[in-house]
Amino acid sequence: MFCDQCGKPVPPSATTCPHCGSSLAPMTVAVATPPPVPGPRRSGESVPEQRERPARLPPARAWLAGVLTRDVRSTASGVICAWFGVPWVLLMAAFGAVLGGIVGLVNGTMVGPGVLDRMDKIVGYVVPLPVKPLELLPTAAAQIGGIVAALIGAVSGGWKLGYMAATWPWEALYEGDPTWPWMVAVGQVVTALFVGALWVLGSSATEGLRLRIGGCRRMSRRERLWLAPLVAECARRLDITRPPVLLIHDRREPNAYALTRHVVINQGLLDDLGYDPVMVGGVVTHELAHWQEGHAISAAWAKGVALPLYLLYEIAVRLIDVTGRIRPLQWLLRVLLWSVTTTVRGIVIPIHAHTARANELAADDRVIEAGYAEGFRRALARLRFYEQGRDGWDRAVCATHPPIELRMERLESPGRRYPLRDDYALSAGLLGAPTSTVRRTE
Ligand SMILES: [Zn+2]
Ligand SMILES: [Zn+2]
Known part of the structure; x- marks a missing residue:
């Protein structure tokens, strides 16, 4: 048993701590009695044989x-x-958000057409997307530029590409046969x-x-x-x-x-x-x-x-x-x-x-x-x-x-x-x- 206040070991029967004098509150829940610890054995004494038991x-x-x-x-x-x-959908959504943000930022500015044209080529070269970067913007935002358009472009681009990544494989299956998406889903x-x-x-x-x-x-x-x-x-x-x-x-x-x-x-x-x-x-x-x-x-x-x-x-x-x-x-x-x-x-x-x-x-x-x-x-x-x-x-x-x-x-x-x-x-x-x-x- 240990003292509540000073933490020093105290005899189990003590009512006050011999070290700091504080009273030891009775415990309402019985504290575990320590299981018997085998004392030191003499060398001649038999030791229980250790066997590898089968794993239970x-x-x-x-x-x-x-x-x-x-x-x-x-x-x-x-x-x-x-x-x-899901990681694929997230990846495409993030890609769409970045692209859409850039398109929104430059769109409507002087450098806009040049940047968009180049992005179109680079993006088409890296990942063949079924959409053009400009299509990532909502049509209403086409005439806005700057930070606001970048934010709108990021949200819209992320949503569009993410949605496309999530639905495109299933739509392709559906076009093959209306029952295929269900069969593939159950199979997965x-x-x-x-x-x-x-x-x-x-x-x-x-x-x-x-x-x-x-x-x-x-x-x-x-x-x-x-x-x-x-x-x-x-x-x-x-x-x-x-x-x-x-x-x-x-x-x-x-x-x-x-x-x-x-x-x-x-x-x-x-x-x-x-x-x-x-x-x-x-x-x-x-x-x-x-x-x-x-x-x-x-x-x-x-x-x-x-x-x-x-x-x-x-x-x-x-x-x-x-x-x-x-x-x-x-x-x-x-x-x-x-x-x-x-x-x-x-x-x-x-x-x-x-x-x-x-x-x-x-x-x-x-x-x-x-x-x-x-x-x-x-x-x-x-x-x-x-x-x-x-x-x-x-x-x-x-x-x-x-x-x-x-x-x-x-x-x-x-x-x-x-x-x-x-x-x-x-x-x-x-x-x-x-x-x-x-x-x-x-
Ligand atoms: Zn104490
Ligand atoms: Zn645990």
């Missing part, structure tokens, strides 16, 4: 919820954006759902292999001695009879994540939490709750149904990332890939974020039910950095998670005081007095 899968209802019922809106937006050419949706299902099954089947290639390892003997009883206790409190496999990644950043058959904990997280069983128990319970509810399944499904867009986005994010040293190239890529990043960050992720946020809070609620609220709250207070996502798409989703401070608030027990300055905070350790091997005082 979440219950069937988690699969159904993850794929079908949890997030219909997100599925629909993914299918439409990835399989019905069926393909998207099929690819999504394959992606979910495939990523779950190859999960262990991919994690190990990515640097995850099994627990060492001493890690298992310390962690396995803790994980068993967390699983028991969540009514999980067959928990997933726990793997360790030797990354320094304090992160943990749940997939469909594995929970991964970064070694840096264990270090940063100081191997505190209450804090680590809170984190493990949160991740086990994600696994049990199948949240990784809905995340994989959201990627799978939008697979072409997901892959394009990952390529775009990586290209923009690696060209950071060559600014002009990076800006060129930003412009060229703008429609892909905008479709993902502006449409698909915001719709998916609704579910992702709800999943986070649902996992936090399971932590409260399991009696680990205090430990998990303390872990969040300490890290202030949690579940960051491992690819560009996941990072964009994780960026929409509820703020850590507000999640901590939900984990607080009523009637208990929580000082703003958390003595568990990791930064507290960094801000201490500098140490030196040289005597600094006389």
Whole structure:
């Protein structure tokens, strides 16, 4: 137990703090009793044999919820954006807006006819458009010039080219046969759902292999001695009879994540939490709750149904990332890939974020039910950095998670005081007095 006011450890029976003298308010919600931590074993003592258990899968209802019922809106937006050419429509709309803006600006001025004539040739050479640049302007604006006309031209040009890009393929199909657009649309949706299902099954089947290639390892003997009883206790409190496999990644950043058959904990997280069983128990319970509810399944499904867009986005994010040293190239890529990043960050992720946020809070609620609220709250207070996502798409989703401070608030027990300055905070350790091997005082 820790003092509310000064944060120093106090004996569990104390009513006033021996360090600062403030009275310790009784907690209305039972704080998790730390699970038994195995003491040091003597060398001769037997150690439970570590075997690779078969990877457990979440219950069937988690699969159904993850794929079908949890997030219909997100599925629909993914299918439409990835399989019905939304980035293409956005790209053409942006192109039309730029062209229309330029036409509006120069039209009616002295240089107008010359510029328009040249633009006509250049544009026709780069992208054969079915419209002439001047046609991007509404007829009423043909006699206005300057900024106003540029704005009108941008809006009108964007709308015209975007609308054309969205409708032209369907009109062409309709001219072939009135039933073709419907058949193609149904075909796209069926393909998207099929690819999504394959992606979910495939990523779950190859999960262990991919994690190990990515640097995850099994627990060492001493890690298992310390962690396995803790994980068993967390699983028991969540009514999980067959928990997933726990793997360790030797990354320094304090992160943990749940997939469909594995929970991964970064070694840096264990270090940063100081191997505190209450804090680590809170984190493990949160991740086990994600696994049990199948949240990784809905995340994989959201990627799978939008697979072409997901892959394009990952390529775009990586290209923009690696060209950071060559600014002009990076800006060129930003412009060229703008429609892909905008479709993902502006449409698909915001719709998916609704579910992702709800999943986070649902996992936090399971932590409260399991009696680990205090430990998990303390872990969040300490890290202030949690579940960051491992690819560009996941990072964009994780960026929409509820703020850590507000999640901590939900984990607080009523009637208990929580000082703003958390003595568990990791930064507290960094801000201490500098140490030196040289005597600094006389
Ligand atoms: Zn105190
Ligand atoms: Zn989470």
